[in-house]
Amino acid sequence: MKQFCSSHSIGRTHFYALVKQGRGPQIMKVGRRTLISEEAATEWRRSMQMAVSVCRDSCSLPQ
Secondary structure, three states: OHHHHHHHHHHHHHHHHHHOOOOOOOOOEEEEEEEEEHHHHHHHHHHHHHHHHHHHHOOOOOO
C-alpha cells in the first residue's frame, strides 16, 4: 500500500477514502499488511481513466 500510494502520488488518507467509497484498488490483507498486486493497480488506473473519460463526455467541466 505504501509503495502504491507513493507511485500514484496519493496519501494514505486519500487511499483509504477511495477504498471506503468503493473506488480504490482491489486489496489483499496478509496479516497486518495491506497489499495491492500489479494487476490490481493496473486495473485501478484503467478504471480511473475510464471515469475521467466518462465525466469529460457527460459533465460540464472545462476541457
